Amino acid sequence: MGSYSTVREASTSIKRHRLAAGVGLVVLSLVLAACGTDGAQDSLSPASERARNVDGLFTFTLIIAAVVFVLVQGAIIYTAIKFRRKKGEEPRPVKQIHGNTRLEIAWTIAPALILAGLAVPTVQTIFENAEDPVNAVEITVTGHQWWWEFDYPDLGVVTANEMHIPVGQDIALTLRADSGDVIHSFWVPRLSGKRDLVPGHENTLTISADQPGLYLGQCAEFCGLSHANMRLRVYAHEPADFDAWVQSQLAAAAIPPAGDESLRAEGWELFLGRGCAACHAIDGTEAAGGGLNPGPNLTHFAMRDTFAGALYDREPANLSAWLANPSDLKSMEPDLNRGMPNLGLTDEEITALVAFLQGLN
């Protein structure tokens, strides 16, 4: 190379530089185009102390990894270019070096030291994040195929798919799944790493949120047919707003009074008559079910934004389509008691039921 290069070689080298620059531009534009995205489920925008601990640790690791990456890839590329046989050159004899013990010792010890440096903060963070929550709101999370049940035992509130929490306070989650169900994993990336819900086990996880807002999550352990559709939302509120939400959940269900002849009352009759109450509880009514209902609790259904595993917005059109045939909107196995069956409702019945459900404030 260098001083011996002919004009022709120089021109190919310019071409190569242009090519390299081109590739660099393409890569850069690819990366830039990806920026500025919506990240409500992004682990890289942590919104709690524990999630920030994890993110900081990851960033620290990433920086070290990046240095190692550059050094190793640089060594590979440098070696490949420096010692390559040029075009048309005959094979040249080279010294048959079998190794170098000092080098071996050096590149055994160096990575070991780096790893020891990583191990210290790792172990620290493991134990920090495993610390018991203080003065926490307790929520029992039950994973079902394919929706989430959130039970606030101290507050007497039961809801589905949408968890409400106060900001600035530890939330102690007890994670479980029924014995006939399968393993799920609770993951709201901005608030915490994930943890599994295993039949026969009770796992715990502490989460929290710094700022009010909506944080998205979903099931992270493959749980069968509709795994992709088992999503969840966490709404973080200022403490006062959270208390208000709890009060609203403790209010009596909005059931049409006896003698009412409205569409909603018709829907309530259908709810009781067409078997809805066999799976869905409405607390404080004859559809209370004693906590044994296999489907989501609907007591304050109309106060939720979404339904069906936080998959669809709670809008009349979506609800109508759902009631017409749930499996059209979300793959389920109702024959095997996993998901909602098609109840064969008429359009009039659906209209009445939607009116009733939308009134469950």
Added chain:
Amino acid sequence: MATIVEAPPVSPPASEPTGGIWAWVTTVDHKKIGIMYGISAMAFFILGGIEALVIRLQLAVPDGVIVNEDVYNQLFTMHGTTMVFLFVMPVAAAFGNYFMPIMIGARDVAFPRLNALSYWTFLAGGIFISSSFFLGGFPDGAWVGYSPLSTQSEVIRMDFWALGLLILGVASLLGAVNFITTIFTMRAPGMTLFRMPVFVWMQLVVAFLLAFSLPLVTVGLFQVILDRNFGTLFYDAATGGDPVLWQHLFWLFGHPEVYILILPAMGIVSEVLPTFSRKPLFGYQFVVFAGAAIGFLGFGVWAHHMFTAGLGPVAETAFGLMTMTIAVPTGIKIFNWVGTMWGGNISFTTPMLFAVGFVAMFTIGGLSGVTHAIVPADAQQHDSYYVVAHFHYVLFGGAVFGIFSGVYYWFGKVFGRMLDETLGKWHFWLMLIGFNLTFAPMHLLGLNGMPRRIATYGDGLGWNYWNFIATVGSFIIALSILAFLVNAVRSYRRGRPAGPDPWDGRTLEWSTSSPPAEYNFAEVPVVEAIDDFWYKKYGEDEDHLPVRLETNPLDPSALESDEEHHVHLPSPSYYPIMLALGIVTLAYGFLWIPIGFAVMAIGLVIMLLAIFGWALEDIDHPMGDADHNGGDHQGEGHDDGGGDDAAAEPIGALTESDGGE
């Protein structure tokens, strides 16, 4: 497998039975078995690749509608199962079968019929699992088959999966026992353990990993089958069963399995880099020990696949630190590979490009592996696309690049004709670009919160862009594979003749003809050094630079003037394929109990007949002559202090070891 290609015509050895398909069906020749392993594995690779393309099409845009959830779940389950058990593992077996005996100077493996049984059982198992497509659908419980999901579904898909893996496990165990015995007892005179090519070392480590890890998952698979079919409750939490038990059993196998997949590729790269750098492998002993260390440590890190299962901080700390230690031997390997290239005279042929690509891409997978050992961070990464990115950098950027390095390196030896270099380079560059476009973005997708194994994702989560790029990349990979297939078919027909030693190689396989005679070596080589063949070709001048010697080190079989050699070889046998047929018939019957009992009975009868026939088979070849002079070179140029007694054993009289089957 009617499409199996015949090897190009070479002067057929006298002991060759009838030609055509039966020669392949009944063969016990390790080279033919190796070719069959390779071609079958490639067929499964294409199958698994098509599954991957459909997956990528589905995920190209949010709310994809190419397939529904049910089909999607089947596709990713089979993609993983196929690539792991039906492509990477058998391809390693293909290289091991074909080259391990030649590289240690043996004429076949220790148990040739068992070797055939191993192949046919693998093929039967692969066809068995894949046939589920026509019999109710592919398995759909992910390749890890977590309980209780795997025991929950009442359709037989997961029975196909569990039984199929058991059958494949039998094939792998047989192969492992065979390889261990061969490497320990059948090395040429002077081929001490520490003169063995690193490829052979890695095959040895893998054989031990298989032998010790497969029994663990076998226990688990039996439990799954019993739970599913006979009402046992191993994994039923309602009666005190524990779903987490499966995870322990599976990953106790599954993590060593990762090294089962990558070590053969590391072995290949450790052969290719020295050849094209024209230097010995840097730090041979360190590379060997690092490989063995990875194998040992691999048994102590299984729970890092379970960091979200709630093991508690103490167990998490222990397994996190243990996982970090694996980076040390892995680093040693990478540094030694770079050291091998350093100061060399590197020719960037296609096999070399793939080998260097392996080192570069595997390094990325290794680094992301270290981030998994950071337990709190792993709680974010686990079961997300970050993990998908990581293991594809290890298994695609690693294993698959290594495998293709081996294919380009040894194609000429196996088929007598070289793969085309121009198409080969197209293949490499397309694959490198496609691979990085597909899998690099998945790191980001995972960190951005995208879980794996989801059939669809919603709009507005910031995942659309990289998913689309990944899909584009996957089709570039497909294009590169197309270039390879065209290359393989064209070069097989009219590629440049390879000759015995096209790359100026260093190890024994380059001293024989291409393809080697059925008996591999007319004269059993006597080994005096690591890279023995190189030092038979090159001496040293006063500057310690290699100088070509006048002598001809080639085996007589590689010379034009070679005459027929009377080397005793084991007889062909149709009992191995018969036994494999019996096993798979038994499995099919099991799926439809009680109607299937009749089918199971037929399977058992076939198995019994095959076992008796096998046991009573005349082990002397009816057509060959019982010439036991294979050991007549024993003593010539005797090993001067290799210190390994086994290596000094005469070989060649295969009947002795064959009789011990």
